[in-house]
Amino acid sequence: MSQTPWDILALAPTADQVAIRRAYARRLKVTNPEDDPDGFQALRQAYEDALLQARRQAPDESVAAAEEPSPPAETPAAEGPPEEAPAVDEAVVRHIALCNHLGDLLSTPRGTEPANLMEALRAVLASPALGHIDIQNRTEDWLARLLLSTAPRSDELVPIAIAHFHWDRVKAGEQTQLLAAVQKRGRDLAFLTKLQGRDHTYATAYRLLRAPPRRRSPGLRLALPDRIKDVRALLTLIRTDYATLRLNFDAQTLAAWDDFLTAPHFNAGLLWTLLTAPLFLALYLHIRATLPPDDPSVEPMHLLLLPPALAAAGAVYQLGIRLPARWLAQWLARQTPSRVGWFSLGWLPAGLALTVAATALPVNGVSLVGALALSLGLLWWAAVSQLAGSGDRLPTAGLSLLINAIPLAAWLVWTAPNLPTEAPQQMALAATLGAVVLGGTQAARGWMERLTPAWRRASLWLLALGALGASAALWLSLSHLALVPWAITAVACVQSLDRIPSLLLPGRLVKYRYYVLYAFGAVLQGSSPWVAGMTEMQGILVFGGLALTTSVGVTVARLLRSDHTRPA
Structure with a gap:
């Protein structure tokens, strides 16, 4: 089906010759005669046909007289005001003078009254020379650059220019980057107008951002709702969604607020x-x-x-975790990557060493106090390193770690009567599992970013060997009761290490694996032993532990088949 001139111009049928010229100018900006000569020829023919139909419907001598021959296709857009054409007329000369006057008013260091700026812009927009297509096209580009380069002084002129040239009605595929930037500035200024009202949620936060924060301000710190929280949210919103509004704030004031907000303080x-x-x-x-x-x-x-x-x-x-985390982040920023990795992820091998030591050492008052102190230190280290590395209090990945650690925690509770004591080993096991939940996302990030694909594959194979060794220890513990604490420690360590790469598994697989473990544990807890001569506690110890080590095998098999461990 052939296109009508109106389809090519993206314009509804009309007798308004000015509207036809504007539509043609918009389409001309996205139709390059060198890349698409046929399209350019079709556009030019559609423009002439549309003008012919418009004259037949409603002749307009004044507008028709202003028409000029089509501009050369190779004529580039001017960086300054529209230049004088070879056939100079008074309207063009007057138009260039108006444009220069507006540019001078916006560029003067002393500033200009808004009323004078509005008057100068309206004079440019009312210029008869805009009836020429090439003059209008050049004027639009020049004015868009002028408004963007002189912001925020030109803020009041942006909505008027957008409305006059209908820049807000241009479709996304037909829009140049320059006009898109002006429209973005217009949307940002509309949001700024809402902020300046009293009914907006962040109206108070906006007023606070107009001046530097005071270090000691009881009224600000004790205000309910929390004004500091609103300022932080507004700053984030401006940087992510309304980036051009940063021009409307003093740079030193924003820097002062950044320092104020990053410093630890009580809400x-x-x-x-x-x-x-x-x-x-x-x-x-x-x-x-x-x-x-x-x-x-x-x-x-x-x-x-x-x-x-x-x-x-x-x-x-605030004082024991947030403040040390800030100091640690500042210190790590000045260190080499190897030292960063040790201080950020060193809690993981420390937790495994603590678990093994708590299982091997004899139970007495010294080991009890030592296990308690080291367990608390391990949790503190994991929390501080996580906060220093990513700034997350409890990210989504940390919540996933917490939920998927429930099967291991339940199995440890069920097997507690098998331990010779409930103290040092159980404290170490609980601390290691808690440290993985607190700092597991930082460990997973380090595992992915600091290890080469070959080392990641090797670590997964070692994890698989550890799962096999833990399974063998479970079977041997049936006939050697002295191995029971070591079997429990082996399963707990393997499962704790499994938490790190498991964050890379697809969400559906993680969910199904969790459901299977939960259902198996419920059945195991409520069932009788399945093997003759095996007590109920032995059944929970062996079969529950095997289910946990099998889930580790699922993680290893899935990741070895994926691209997470292969060379790029």
């Missing part, structure tokens, strides 16, 4: 909790001192200890 909720915690604690002590110990009303009063407990936990997190 408004925690500050109020810290301020009110002494009152709750004093009230609790007063009630305990005035009421007899056997009074039933004393029990509900224990809830008064909740705010002090939350305040203490928040302070420990």
